Every structure is written in structure tokens, then in C-alpha cells.
Amino acid sequence: MTTVIILKFLHYLSLFLAGGAGIANGLLAANHMKAGLPPAEPVQKSMMTMIRLGLVALVVLWLTGFALAYQIYGGMNLGWAFHVKLLGATGL
Numbered sequence: 001m002t003t004v005i006i007l008k009f010l011h012y013l014s015l016f017l018a019g020g021a022g023i024a025n026g027l028l029a030a031n032h033m034k035a036g037l038p039p040a041e042p043v044q045k046s047m048m049t050m051i052r053l054g055l056v057a058l059v060v061l062w063l064t065g066f067a068l069a070y071q072i073y074g075g076m077n078l079g080w081a082f083h084v085k086l087l088g089a090t091g092l
Helices: 001-037 041-073 080-091
Strands: none
Touching: 001 080
16 A cells, blocks of 8 residues: 555655646747747756656656556556546547
8 A cells, every 4th residue: 555655745746747747838938939039048957857857757647657557456447537537648
């Protein structure tokens, strides 16, 4: 049970981190495009850091999701709704 709690904590943490990094980067890029100015060097470095954090968070999200499915349900055969959710997550 402790393993499931730790996996869920990491799963939700990485979900929020990936979402936040994606939204922040999108807003920064959109605002710079509207202003017609390239991002300053520190902003570019911050954006690259957020991209890397978002990528790591997505990998952790997928790994913990698979681990949770196998830990709780014993496999990935969880019905059509689960597979539609995975397809939507893959599309995002």
C-alpha cells in the first residue's frame, strides 16, 4: 500500500509539473511573439529549463502510471475508457 501512495504522489506531482511547465512556456512564447521581440538570454535559459523539466515530468508520469496500473490492477487491460484516456494523453 505504501508503494501505491508513493507512486500516486509522484504521478500527481509530475502531472502538475508537466502541465505548469507547458502552460508557462506557451504563455512566454505567445507574449514574445505578440511583442515581436525575441526572448532575452535569461528567459531563453528559463524556457529551456522548463522544457527539460516538463519532459522529465512526462516520463515520470508515464512510468508511474504504468507502475500503478500493474500494482493496483495487475495489468493494462482496464477497459475501453482507460484506453481512450491513454490515447488522449498521448495526443496531448
